Amino acid sequence: MTGSITDATAGHIGDAGHWPAPYAERPIDATVRVPGSKSLTNRYLVLAALADGPSRLRAPLHSRDSALMVGALRQLGADVREVPGDGPFGPDLEVTPIPSDSGVLDAAIDCGLAGTVMRFVPPMAALRKGVSVFDGDPHARERPMGTIIDALVALGVTVRGEAGATPSSLPFRVEGTGEVRGGHLVIDASASSQFVSALLLVGARFTEGLHLEHSGDSVPSLDHINMTVAVLRGVGVEVDDSTPNHWIVSPGPIRAFDERIEQDLSNAGPFLAAALASGGTVRIPDWPEHTTQVGDLWRSILTDMGADVTLDAGTLTVTGGDAIRGADFADTSELAPTVAALCALATGPSRLSGIAHLRGHETDRLAALVAEINGLGGDAQETDDGLVIRPAKLHGGVVRSYADHRMATAGAILGLAVRGVEVQDIGTTAKTMPDFPQLWADMLAQGSAPAHSSAGTPGGTQH
Ligand SMILES: O=C(O)C1=C[C@@H](OP(=O)(O)O)[C@@H](O)[C@H](O)C1
Numbered sequence: 001m002t003g004s005i006t007d008a009t010a011g012h013i014g015d016a017g018h019w020p021a022p023y024a025e026r027p028i029d030a031t032v033r034v035p036g037s038k039s040l041t042n043r044y045l046v047l048a049a050l051a052d053g054p055s056r057l058r059a060p061l062h063s064r065d066s067a068l069m070v071g072a073l074r075q076l077g078a079d080v081r082e083v084p085g086d087g088p089f090g091p092d093l094e095v096t097p098i099p100s101d102s103g104v105l106d107a108a109i110d111c112g113l114a115g116t117v118m119r120f121v122p123p124m125a126a127l128r129k130g131v132s133v134f135d136g137d138p139h140a141r142e143r144p145m146g147t148i149i150d151a152l153v154a155l156g157v158t159v160r161g162e163a164g165a166t167p168s169s170l171p172f173r174v175e176g177t178g179e180v181r182g183g184h185l186v187i188d189a190s191a192s193s194q195f196v197s198a199l200l201l202v203g204a205r206f207t208e209g210l211h212l213e214h215s216g217d218s219v220p221s222l223d224h225i226n227m228t229v230a231v232l233r234g235v236g237v238e239v240d241d242s243t244p245n246h247w248i249v250s251p252g253p254i255r256a257f258d259e260r261i262e263q264d265l266s267n268a269g270p271f272l273a274a275a276l277a278s279g280g281t282v283r284i285p286d287w288p289e290h291t292t293q294v295g296d297l298w299r300s301i302l303t304d305m306g307a308d309v310t311l312d313a314g315t316l317t318v319t320g321g322d323a324i325r326g327a328d329f330a331d332t333s334e335l336a337p338t339v340a341a342l343c344a345l346a347t348g349p350s351r352l353s354g355i356a357h358l359r360g361h362e363t364d365r366l367a368a369l370v371a372e373i374n375g376l377g378g379d380a381q382e383t384d385d386g387l388v389i390r391p392a393k394l395h396g397g398v399v400r401s402y403a404d405h406r407m408a409t410a411g412a413i414l415g416l417a418v419r420g421v422e423v424q425d426i427g428t429t430a431k432t433m434p435d436f437p438q439l440w441a442d443m444l445a446q447g448s449a450p451a452h453s454s455a456g457t458p459g460g461t462q463h
């Protein structure tokens with residue numbers, strides 16, 4: 001760490017489990033790499049377990065959510081091995097698929113708090129013989145699951161809750177017979193795009209394939225569904241998504257693959273936000289030229305907030321100015337907590353819309369963001385489908401993370417601009433980024449641009 005960035009406590013957890021968020025005395029000037037994409041890693045893990053031969057994931061994410069997925073697939077009979085790779089964030093993974101003739105095998109699946117595990121794995125369990133019991137963290141029992149359970153029941157699969165009746169949330173058991181006929185299925189996926197992705201990922205393995213239709217309010221996080229469709233096509237699965245709210249997956253094999261996982265562009269967000277929060281520069285090399293990750297939206301979001309954003313020779317460079325501009329953002333999906341943290345530091349008002357379903361994420365993110373921003377003296381309010389955040393002078397205090405990795409990283413962003421912020425349970429970032437405190441400290445340690453006044457932001461006035 002250079003002398004230009006204060007707070008030598010970066011990366012340490014305080015006695016009360018509070019992480020003193022490092023405060024940026026000067027503009028950050030850093031080049032950062034982040035681990036592999038959670039969404040891509042867990043999709044490719046699912047497909048590898050269902051494929052027609054052994055597959056390899058290069059530079060995958062190693063985190064709690066990916067470990068939970070690996071654990072689930074092993075329970076279902078897949079063989080997942082770590083093999084040396086060339087990525088800086090851990091080994092590659094080789095996957096031998098779930099054998100089709102493994103007999104009757106019972107399984108216990110720990111979903112943790114991972115939406116991808118609790119939604120993607122139950123349809124896989126229906127495709128093999130045996131009982132698979134699903135449960136997770138306490139809050140996982142409150143996340144929306146009814147749509148996926150009802151979908152399986154409509155497909156002829158037996159799903160029982162603790163009392164024996166059809167449940168609407170974790171815990172439950174799926175009684176697989178080894179075969180699902182498939183066909184036309186209508187669901188309401190307005191609470192999560194993961195319901196659609198979950199069924200599309202297995203659809204080719206249904207005897208008749210799958211014609212999935214969404215009926216209800218709009219489906220959130222459409223980028224994630226488009227990612228699912230693109231990944232499926234990449235492994236030889238035919239998907240027709242030419243009619244809005246309809247996805248037709250032809251029956252057929254899922255081709256084994258050897259795939260390099262892109263870095264997690266959503267998790268790049270807090271580091272890029274650090275450029276704005278400190279009025280400095282953050283570069284991320286190997287930014288994909290074409291990607292299905294929602295995190296590619298950082299390029300427009302951060303431009304709208306007043307940053308200078310360039311993508312040159314594969315490196316994304318974000319330079320913050322003297323002030324962060326407030327703006328209106330629709331459908332920011334999993335990027336919303338990071339966006340909200342920047343909005344709380346902005347000089348003008350912001351509105352985030354199209355994110356009502358965040359109430360069913362790791363925590364009720366709309367309520368949590370309002371409570372924690374306002375707890376630091378901010379001015380945030382919930383709307384029907386999002387947040388309004390107005391400029392306010394912030395002060396130090398504790399940011400609670402609610403077991404939500406993105407609340408914890410939002411606290412870290414605020415702490416760069418506001419002295420005296422502590423994040424409760426920074427360890428929860430392990431859900432998708434186990435090294436977050438170290439990566440954050442490394443970013444700060446790299447040096448700093450010449451001092452500039454960050455006093456243009458409400459947070460900056462606290463310096
Ligand atoms: O399919 C995926 O990998 C994801 C889909 C989105 O879920 P929702 O549609 O529930 O927002 C996103 O928020 C989540 O972080 C990851």
Ligand SMILES: C=C(OP(=O)(O)O)C(=O)O
Pocket residue numbers: 113114115116334361362406432
């Ligand atoms: C909503 C998220 O996760 P999950 O995959 O658990 O839904 C997220 O990572 O922001």
